[in-house]
Amino acid sequence: MLIRALVVLLIVLNLGVAAWWTLRAPPAPPAVIEQPLGVARLQLASEARSPPKAAPAAAVTTAAAPAAVPAPPTPAAVPPKEVAAEKVAVAMPAQCYSFGPFADAAAAKNAHEVLTAVATKVVPRETRAGTTRGYRVLLPAAASLAEAQATTQRIAAAGFGDYFIVREGSEANSIALGRYRNEESANRRAQSLVAAGFPARAEPLGEGRASYWLDLVPGPSFDTARAQAAVQIAPRPLDCARLQ
Secondary structure, three states, rough: HHHHHHHHHHHHHHHHHHHHHHHHHHOOOOOOOOOOOOOOOOOOOOOOOOOOOOOOOOOOOOOOOOOOOOOOOOOOOOOOHHHHHHHHHHHHEEEEEEEEOOOOOOHHHHHHHHHHEEEEEEEEEEEEEEOOOEEEEOOOOOOOHHHHHHHHHHHHHHHOOEEEEOOOOOOOOOOEEEEEEOOOHHHHHHHHHHHOOOOOOOOOOOOOOEEEEEEEEEEOOOOOOHHHHHHHHOOOOHHHHHHH
């Protein structure tokens, strides 16, 4: 009985849909959209007509004269002697100076502050009279171990290696940055660290009396007589290549 009722229901639904489709009203035509003034109607590609071919242009009987191109300016002639003199003047390094020896590290530090105002670069240097067992480069002791560890992280980030933190003794929390056989190598290491923003210094290992020096590249306002009067030590000429 259930199946028969479903079949009858489907037949009634189909008859209802067929009757609605037959008796429905025709759809209304689409509304005509009026174009605004000054706006052209869009056309399909198939509706567009090919534009008329333009008449061939008349043959040009006379060629246009080429525009005159100005000649490149001739560089001013420079006498060979003046050119050579200019090259020599550029290649010649500026005269550098060395102040010292100072009585102690405190005197050297005070002079460093004075000379920094009239120099483009000041490099501290320490020597010792007597027997030495090489040289070392170090940073002064930090206020705490955490501060020293943070400094070593910045040293590593700057691309420097060969360092460790001194954890005991009178130099606890200082940072050792290598040992060297000669003073020149130690000074190069210290100067590279100073240039990167770390207050490194090179000092000898072993017995002997320390001497403190300041090597500098003079600035535009540098005057030897005034500098000597300010630090009470006469400057000595120094090859600038040692400070590069």
